[in-house]
Amino acid sequence: MRRITRGFDPACSPDGLQIAFAASTSDDTEFPSYLFVVNIDGSDEEQLTFGNDIVRLPSWSPDGRVIAFSTAIGIGLVNVITKEVTHPFEYNKPWGTSTPAWSTDIFEITFFANISDSTGNFIVEGLYTSKPDGTNMRKLTGAWDHGPDWSPDGKKIIFIHQESGDSPYFFRIVGTDGAFIRDIDLDLLGLSNPSNPKWSPDGQKILFTADRLVRTFLGEAYRFAVFSVNADGTGLSIIRDAKSDTLGSEYGRFPPLPRGVNFGNVDWCEIK
Numbered sequence: 001m002r003r004i005t006r007g008f009d010p011a012c013s014p015d016g017l018q019i020a021f022a023a024s025t026s027d028d029t030e031f032p033s034y035l036f037v038v039n040i041d042g043s044d045e046e047q048l049t050f051g052n053d054i055v056r057l058p059s060w061s062p063d064g065r066v067i068a069f070s071t072a073i074g075i076g077l078v079n080v081i082t083k084e085v086t087h088p089f090e091y092n093k094p095w096g097t098s099t100p101a102w103s104t105d106i107f108e109i110t111f112f113a114n115i116s117d118s119t120g121n122f123i124v125e126g127l128y129t130s131k132p133d134g135t136n137m138r139k140l141t142g143a144w145d146h147g148p149d150w151s152p153d154g155k156k157i158i159f160i161h162q163e164s165g166d167s168p169y170f171f172r173i174v175g176t177d178g179a180f181i182r183d184i185d186l187d188l189l190g191l192s193n194p195s196n197p198k199w200s201p202d203g204q205k206i207l208f209t210a211d212r213l214v215r216t217f218l219g220e221a222y223r224f225a226v227f228s229v230n231a232d233g234t235g236l237s238i239i240r241d242a243k244s245d246t247l248g249s250e251y252g253r254f255p256p257l258p259r260g261v262n263f264g265n266v267d268w269c270e271i272k
Helices: none
Strands: 008-012 018-023 034-039 056-060 066-071 074-079 085-090 095-102 109-116 122-130 146-150 156-162 169-175 180-184 191-199 205-216 219-230 237-241
Touching: 008 056, 018 056, 018 066, 034 066, 056 095, 066 095, 109 146, 122 146, 146 191, 156 191, 169 191, 205 237
Parallel strands: 074 095, 095 146
Antiparallel strands: 008 018, 018 034, 056 066, 066 074, 074 085, 095 109, 109 122, 146 156, 156 169, 169 180, 191 205, 205 219, 219 237
């Protein structure tokens, strides 16, 4: 294990040579946060967004030219070459948008959206897709769905699903038209609060983070960890536990994280 840079919400570029991430420019706070890119070896770090916004969850376009990201005012786009920032999905009642994910053909972005009722209260709406300029918006799924990721073959979308506001989270896979394919119920696998599902480059596995139930001398507790699971819901494997060196055999072994160090969202990197 090696440290590349500080920050959170990493997203690997399509060629595997750069990482986009969010970070603060101050050591004292995480906010406001900005979008940065850095080479995979930690060199040539560059800041792409400025101002007082909160930037999270970057997503690269398949050609590596544009990065979509979440902000407090909606989804933004930044051209990696020209550094031009646009907000085609800017928050403007009745819409609010977040958690963008590019389709593999560059022609659509999938994202979480909500609307407000006549009194100004938000109603959770689910996943939508549209062209990158914000036009041709269409509803993909219902209520409590967020955190989408497109499969490498462009035929499926995985996301975090919740039946109601107080029910467990699990992963759902649908076609690009929203047609149901399968659920991956992680609660049955002893995990809770799954997040950040990411397809592997070959489309065979899903990388994600979740809490797992562990037994300590103080009793049972949930511990944050990184996992992979086959796309059909079988073959759950733990990749990295935040507090130990417990790992799935296919990923080898890493030393325990230093005291005070934890991890958050994750992504696959395939260097081409």
